[in-house]
Amino acid sequence: MPSRVHEFAWPDRVVVGTIGLPGARTFYLQVRTGAQVVSIALEKQQSALLAENIDEILDHLITVEGNRFSVPTGTPIELVDNDPLDAVQEQFRTGAMSLGWDPTTAQIVIEAHPITDDDPDADDNDESLHENGTDEPEMLRVLMPVGTARAFAKRTREIVGAGRPACPLCGYPMDADGHICTLPEV
Numbered sequence: 001m002p003s004r005v006h007e008f009a010w011p012d013r014v015v016v017g018t019i020g021l022p023g024a025r026t027f028y029l030q031v032r033t034g035a036q037v038v039s040i041a042l043e044k045q046q047s048a049l050l051a052e053n054i055d056e057i058l059d060h061l062i063t064v065e066g067n068r069f070s071v072p073t074g075t076p077i078e079l080v081d082n083d084p085l086d087a088v089q090e091q092f093r094t095g096a097m098s099l100g101w102d103p104t105t106a107q108i109v110i111e112a113h114p115i116t117d118d119d120p121d122a123d124d125n126d127e128s129l130h131e132n133g134t135d136e137p138e139m140l141r142v143l144m145p146v147g148t149a150r151a152f153a154k155r156t157r158e159i160v161g162a163g164r165p166a167c168p169l170c171g172y173p174m175d176a177d178g179h180i181c182t183l184p185e186v
Contacts, residue, residue: 004138006031006038006091009105014144016047016156017085022163023175029094029112030085031142037086040112040140042094044160044173051156053099054108054149061101061146069106071146079151092138108149112140 008014013032018025027047030039042050061071095115102109114137144152164173169181 005141006138007141007143008033008036008038009107009143011142011144011148013081013086014142014148014152015081015083015085016042016050016152016159018159018163019085019088023173025163027159028085028088028090029110029140030088031140032086037089038091038140039085039088040091040094040114042097042112044163046094046097047156048160050097050099050110051153051160054153057099057101057108058146058150058153069103069146072150075151075154076147079147081151081155091140102143105143107143107145110140110142110144114138 008031011031011033013030016027016029018027020026025044027042027044028039029042029047029050030037032038058071061067061069062073092114094112096113098109098111100109100111101107164175166172167174167179167181172179172181
């Protein structure tokens with residue numbers, strides 16, 4: 001169990017944003033409640049899958065008899081957030097992520113864990129990992145209501161889509177100066 005959990009229940013803001021130009025962007029999941037802001041780096045593909053899976057969960061919940069969780073079919077206009085990221089101080093680079101649903105609070109739950117070093121030669125002594133508080137295991141846990149989750153997914157899809165176009169053959173991003181699948185053979 002991580003010893004440092006950055007938990008945000010009912011956050012003021014939760015968004016994915018980028019820093020840098022297409023082809024050299026770094027994606028961040030940023031969460032804010034009051035003055036507390038946490039930014040974690042993640043991959044473009046992680047961002048895209050997160051948005052896709054959130055929409056799948058919400059779309060499934062709409063089919064529950066009577067839509068008892070009041071899941072919106074679209075993004076509520078009052079929840080649209082097109083503002084840039086707040087000042088970014090990267091907490092960690094994301095490795096494993098999980099996504100779920102908490103029916104007791106009617107919230108989507110995102111958990112993100114840092115990339116870990118699974119070096120088999122590393123010392124298994126847990127005390128060595130925590131000397132002076134460095135390498136302290138941590139995680140980010142965000143609970144967001146359904147309207148916020150719908151707005152989060154929409155913004156994330158737009159951010160991901162604003163980058164380099166995908167290659168129609170392999171699906172990987174294409175650079176302006178060519179791509180391995182579309183470069184003429186010499």
